[in-house]
Amino acid sequence: MPDPALTVPAAFRCAVCGGTEVARATERGDGVRVLFCAGCDMGVVEHRPATTAQFYTDDYYHRVEGGAHGYDDYEFTAEHALLWVKLLIEALAPGGGAILDIGCATGFLLRRLEGVWRRHGIETNQAAAAIAADSGVEIIGTDVLAPGFAAAHAGAFDIITSIATFEHVLDIKQAVAASMAMLAPTGVLILELPLISETRDNSNWYNGSYEHIFYPTVRGIEALFAGLPGVRFQGFETATAGFSSTYIGAATRDPARFATLAGLFAAMTAEDPTALSDDAARLNLAYAVVHDFRPTPARILRLPVLLERHFTPNLGRRLAQLWYEDAVRAAASDWNAAQARSVEAALEALKAGLPDRPTRKPHPLRRFFAWTGR
Numbered sequence: 001m002p003d004p005a006l007t008v009p010a011a012f013r014c015a016v017c018g019g020t021e022v023a024r025a026t027e028r029g030d031g032v033r034v035l036f037c038a039g040c041d042m043g044v045v046e047h048r049p050a051t052t053a054q055f056y057t058d059d060y061y062h063r064v065e066g067g068a069h070g071y072d073d074y075e076f077t078a079e080h081a082l083l084w085v086k087l088l089i090e091a092l093a094p095g096g097g098a099i100l101d102i103g104c105a106t107g108f109l110l111r112r113l114e115g116v117w118r119r120h121g122i123e124t125n126q127a128a129a130a131i132a133a134d135s136g137v138e139i140i141g142t143d144v145l146a147p148g149f150a151a152a153h154a155g156a157f158d159i160i161t162s163i164a165t166f167e168h169v170l171d172i173k174q175a176v177a178a179s180m181a182m183l184a185p186t187g188v189l190i191l192e193l194p195l196i197s198e199t200r201d202n203s204n205w206y207n208g209s210y211e212h213i214f215y216p217t218v219r220g221i222e223a224l225f226a227g228l229p230g231v232r233f234q235g236f237e238t239a240t241a242g243f244s245s246t247y248i249g250a251a252t253r254d255p256a257r258f259a260t261l262a263g264l265f266a267a268m269t270a271e272d273p274t275a276l277s278d279d280a281a282r283l284n285l286a287y288a289v290v291h292d293f294r295p296t297p298a299r300i301l302r303l304p305v306l307l308e309r310h311f312t313p314n315l316g317r318r319l320a321q322l323w324y325e326d327a328v329r330a331a332a333s334d335w336n337a338a339q340a341r342s343v344e345a346a347l348e349a350l351k352a353g354l355p356d357r358p359t360r361k362p363h364p365l366r367r368f369f370a371w372t373g374r
C-alpha cells in the first residue's frame with residue numbers, strides 16, 4: 001500500500017509494470033530519492049536523466065581519488081567479480097559460440113573465455129571499448145537501447161551477459177526485452193544486478209554508485225521477466241560478506257537449458273562443495289569464496305581445484321584480503337575466533353599436503369601461500 005505521507009511527482013510511471021503509485025521512498029547519500037513502485041516493487045530514481053553518457057567518462061574504470069562514480073581499480077575488481085561468470089559460461093557452452101557482453105568495459109570477461117568464441121561487446125566508454133577492440137572483441141554498439149539495435153542482431157547470440165549494467169540504463173524493461181530478442185532459441189542471458197535486499201544492509205547501494213538509475217528488489221526483478229512471453233527465469237540473492245547484496249539470475253526460452261542452469265546454480269550455492277565434481281566445485285568456489293567472500297573449512301580444502309586452473313596475482317591478492325579481514329573479525333568475537341581457527345587449521349592441512357620436492361612449475365598453492373605471507 002502507498003505511504004500516505006509520501007509526496008511523489010504526479011508523473012510517476014513505473015518502467016516495469018506501468019504502475020503509477022509509489023509504495024515507499026528512500027533517500028540516497030547524495031539527496032536523490034529512490035521511489036519503489038506499489039505494483040511491482042522496482043525502485044527507480046525520482047528523476048531519470050535524459051542520457052547517461054556523462055557518468056562513463058574515462059575515469060569511470062580508473063576512478064579519481066574521491067570520485068563519486070565508477071571503480072577504484074577495474075582490473076582487480078573484475079578479476080574476482082567475474083570468475084564465476086566465466087566458469088558458468090564455459091559450463092553452459094564448453095565449445096564456445098557467439099557471445100555478447102553488455103557493458104563489456106575493456107573486454108576483461110570476453111578475453112578470458114576458453115573455447116572458440118565470436119566475442120561481441122557493447123560499451124559506452126570509448127577508451128575502454130578501444131582496449132576491448134584491440135584484444136579481439138567486436139564492439140557492436142554503445143547502447144543496448146539504440147533504435148534498431150536489437151532488431152539488427154535478432155537471434156544472434158548463444159550467451160548474453162549483463163553484469164552490473166542493467167541498473168545503469170534508462171529503461172530496464174526495454175533493455176531486458178532487447179537482450180532476450182538477441183538470443184538464439186537455446187540462448188541464455190546471464191545477469192547480475194545490485195539488489196535492495198529485504199533482509200540485509202543496503203547502505204552500499206544508497207551511499208555510492210550514484211550513476212545507478214534502477215534499484216531492483218527480488219519482486220521487481222521477477223516482474224521484469226514475468227511479462228516476457230515464453231521466457232523462463234531463475235536467480236538468487238547473494239550474501240557478499242561485508243557488502244550489500246546483489247542478485248544473480250539467468251533467463252532462457254529453452255526448457256533443457258533452464259534445467260541445466262538450475263543444476264549449475266545449485267552447484268554455485270551449495271553450502272558444502274566436498275561432494276561436487278571438480279568443475280562444479282570450481283564454480284562453487286568462484287562464487288562463494290572469490291565473489292562472496294564466504295570461506296568455510298570445507299571450501300578451503302577444495303581451493304586447490306580452483307587455484308590449479310585459475311590462479312592469478314589478483315586472485316591471490318583477493319584471497320589474501322579475505323584472510324586479513326577474517327583475522328580482523330576474529331579479534332572481535334569468540335565465535336569468529338573459533339571460525340578463524342578452523343579456517344586456519346584447514347589452511348595448515350592444505351599446506352601440509354603440498355609436495356616436498358620443488359617442481360618445475362611452482363605449485364599454485366605455493367604461490368598462494370607466498371601471497372598470503374605463509
Ligand SMILES: [Zn+2]
Pocket residue numbers: 014015016017018019037038039040041042
Ligand atoms: Zn512497477
